[in-house]
Amino acid sequence: MNLPLAFxxxxxxxxxxxxxxxxxxxxxxxxxxxxxxxxxxxxxxxxATVGDTxxxxxxxxxxxxxxxxxxxxxAAKVKRISALSPIMRRAAEYGKGIRxxxxxxxxxxxxxxxxxxxxxKRIQLIIDRICDRLGADTPYxxxxxxxxxxxxxxxxxxxxxxxxxxxxxxVASARKLVGYDxxxxxxxxxxxxxxxLMTFMGVGPKVADCILLFGMRRGDVFPxxxxxxxxxHTYFEQGHKDGEISTFFCNLFGDDAGLCxxxxxxxxxxxxxxxxxTVQ
DNA sequence: GGACAGGTGCGGT
DNA sequence: ACCGCACCTGTC
Numbered sequence: 001m002n003l004p005l006a007f008x009x010x011x012x013x014x015x016x017x018x019x020x021x022x023x024x025x026x027x028x029x030x031x032x033x034x035x036x037x038x039x040x041x042x043x044x045x046x047x048a049t050v051g052d053t054x055x056x057x058x059x060x061x062x063x064x065x066x067x068x069x070x071x072x073x074x075a076a077k078v079k080r081i082s083a084l085s086p087i088m089r090r091a092a093e094y095g096k097g098i099r100x101x102x103x104x105x106x107x108x109x110x111x112x113x114x115x116x117x118x119x120x121k122r123i124q125l126i127i128d129r130i131c132d133r134l135g136a137d138t139p140y141x142x143x144x145x146x147x148x149x150x151x152x153x154x155x156x157x158x159x160x161x162x163x164x165x166x167x168x169x170x171v172a173s174a175r176k177l178v179g180y181d182x183x184x185x186x187x188x189x190x191x192x193x194x195x196x197l198m199t200f201m202g203v204g205p206k207v208a209d210c211i212l213l214f215g216m217r218r219g220d221v222f223p224x225x226x227x228x229x230x231x232x233h234t235y236f237e238q239g240h241k242d243g244e245i246s247t248f249f250c251n252l253f254g255d256d257a258g259l260c261x262x263x264x265x266x267x268x269x270x271x272x273x274x275x276x277x278t279v280q
Numbered sequence: 281g282g283a284c285a286g287g288t289g290c291g292g293t
Numbered sequence: 294a295c296c297g298c299a300c301c302t303g304t305c
């Protein structure tokens with residue numbers, strides 16, 4: 001495979017490693033110290049960091065320019081978020097190279113159904129096996145399968161591929177997606193779209209927020225997982241029950257909530273590598 | 281070898 | 294509406 005250089009971009013607010021490893025995407029691989037391969041649907045790109053420049057190699061530069069969110073001014077966002085509080089300044093400074101990717105909605109639905117009560121290594125393993133088994137061939141490997149193909153499969157297949165008890169969630173949601181008008185979700189506000197997404201089997205509040213943030217570009221949501229619960233209890237005011245933490249952060253951060261969540265998640269995974277509920 | 285994973289569905293109050 | 298609990302399985 002000989003991919004052409006499609007474009008370059010300044011690396012100060014585009015850190016490829018941080019963007020890919022902050023948990024928003026599962027289909028990527030480290031090819032070398034400063035070179036990563038990234039898959040989205042049936043597309044593929046490689047991003048290499050050379051000095052203060054990121055070089056992106058792909059056959060579809062238009063797709064990946066959008067995918068990497070290169071039209072958004074992250075310097076302004078980091079500046080605004082840094083001004084909020086000392087902890088946000090630290091988290092934003094640490095994660096300032098993270099960009100919220102424009103990922104495919106269907107791929108996000110299945111990926112985050114699989115992510116529930118799971119670890120990142122295993123999530124990647126399961127998704128890779130699903131693509132290998134059901135994805136269409138591309139010049140770069142296997143594509144992410146369509147909902148139609150998943151719907152035509154059985155729960156037993158996904159159990160075989162290691163999905164565990166999520167096997168039936170994957171199939172049930174795929175069958176609901178057949179003939180479903182996902183574009184209609186764009187007309188809803190985030191709260192209404194979240195409620196609708198939660199009618200899919202395997203999609204609860206946290207997974208719905210991830211789908212909204214990573215698959216629908218809704219910056220005004222705040223996915224709360226074990227790491228963010230720990231962040232809340234460590235750095236923010238006490239007193240909210242777990243089910244209220246997302247709303248608390250949404251009210252605090254507004255339209256920057258999703259990006260703030262990524263900064264805090266990545267920051268906590270870096271500096272809070274202790275068991276949950278243990279204050280570092 | 282046990283605890284833990286980027287939680288959710290379910291049944292019981 | 295709000296608990297508490299079981300849950301596949303790879304990794305640490």
